[in-house]
Amino acid sequence: MSTPAAEHAPGPAPADRIAARARALTKAYGSGETAVLALDSVDVDIARGRFTAVMGPSGSGKSTLMHCLAGLDTVSAGQVWLGGTEITGLKERDLTRLRRDRIGFMFQSFNLIPTLNAAENITLPMDIAGQKPDREWLDRVIDTLGLRDRLKHRPAQLSGGQQQRVACARALASRPELIFADEPTGNLDSRAGLEVLAFLREAVDNLGQTVVMVTHDPGAAAHADLVLFLADGRIVDEMERPTAEAVLERMKRFDVIRAQFDGGEGEDGTAVPDTRADAEEK
Numbered sequence: 001m002s003t004p005a006a007e008h009a010p011g012p013a014p015a016d017r018i019a020a021r022a023r024a025l026t027k028a029y030g031s032g033e034t035a036v037l038a039l040d041s042v043d044v045d046i047a048r049g050r051f052t053a054v055m056g057p058s059g060s061g062k063s064t065l066m067h068c069l070a071g072l073d074t075v076s077a078g079q080v081w082l083g084g085t086e087i088t089g090l091k092e093r094d095l096t097r098l099r100r101d102r103i104g105f106m107f108q109s110f111n112l113i114p115t116l117n118a119a120e121n122i123t124l125p126m127d128i129a130g131q132k133p134d135r136e137w138l139d140r141v142i143d144t145l146g147l148r149d150r151l152k153h154r155p156a157q158l159s160g161g162q163q164q165r166v167a168c169a170r171a172l173a174s175r176p177e178l179i180f181a182d183e184p185t186g187n188l189d190s191r192a193g194l195e196v197l198a199f200l201r202e203a204v205d206n207l208g209q210t211v212v213m214v215t216h217d218p219g220a221a222a223h224a225d226l227v228l229f230l231a232d233g234r235i236v237d238e239m240e241r242p243t244a245e246a247v248l249e250r251m252k253r254f255d256v257i258r259a260q261f262d263g264g265e266g267e268d269g270t271a272v273p274d275t276r277a278d279a280e281e282k
């Protein structure tokens with residue numbers, strides 16, 4: 001995506017290049033005086049075969065955007081497509097099937113089943129769906145993620161990084177069109193976090209996957225091809241080929257704006273940036 005998302009002309013998604021698309025995507029929670037506009041008419045294209053990171057201040061709508069794009073949450077207005085399929089308006093049963101067949105999820109908590117070993121956890125969603133894994137693909141995923149000698153281990157016998165790699169393999173197992181990762185490194189130490197990011201990168205480069213990752217960490221976002229910046233429910237900026245430093249600088253500008261809004265200016269009138277992003281940089 002080389003132009004700001006808002007400049008793309010609306011219309012049906014060319015299914016070969018765009019993995020997910022939203023037009024005028026609006027999500028409000030609650031009603032009346034307590035209503036919160038979590039997404040405010042967002043236009044976005046998620047390019048196929050790329051690694052996209054979504055960043056923004058707390059409460060800017062990152063998770064809501066991911067949930068709406070993945071059909072995990074209903075929208076208040078606007079349209080969402082997954083590939084060529086418009087998912088807004090689909091019945092819950094069709095949506096469940098579409099999520100199962102076409103989307104992989106990775107969350108901060110790995111959600112592994114403690115009584116199953118790594119191999120069983122990896123194929124569990126497919127087993128539940130009655131699908132047979134493509135053995136060749138699965139072997140590639142397992143080898144790419146370096147899990148070959150851990151397949152018989154249960155989660156408690158694996159390190160945090162290994163558990164997250166199992167969760168990554170589970171997301172990849174059915175070869176989904178799109179992988180959504182919500183803070184996939186949030187619970188990991190920096191070394192394990194880096195490992196998982198490197199594997200997501202490999203999934204994109206070597207396995208041709210499409211990944212969308214929500215993160216607070218500029219270092220994590222630097223592994224992506226493109227960073228989308230959200231503020232107050234809108235995509236306000238994007239950055240191609242990000243570096244951790246450039247992302248951190250961009251995030252600080254949000255903090256400066258926020259500090260000015262909150263009246264948090266220093267004596268000389270310069271805003272005092274919130275150093276949250278520094279603290280979270282690995």
Ligand SMILES: Nc1ncnc2c1ncn2[C@@H]1O[C@H](COP(=O)(O)OP(=O)(O)OP(=O)(O)O)[C@@H](O)[C@H]1O
Pocket residue numbers: 029030036037038056057058059060061062063064065
């Ligand atoms: N179920 C809900 N009910 C009411 N308000 C909600 C709900 N979910 C999210 N919100 C509100 O919508 C806005 C966007 O939330 P969202 O979780 O998408 O932000 P975020 O950028 O992912 O935040 P964080 O970085 O803190 O996880 C916030 O103001 C939040 O309080």
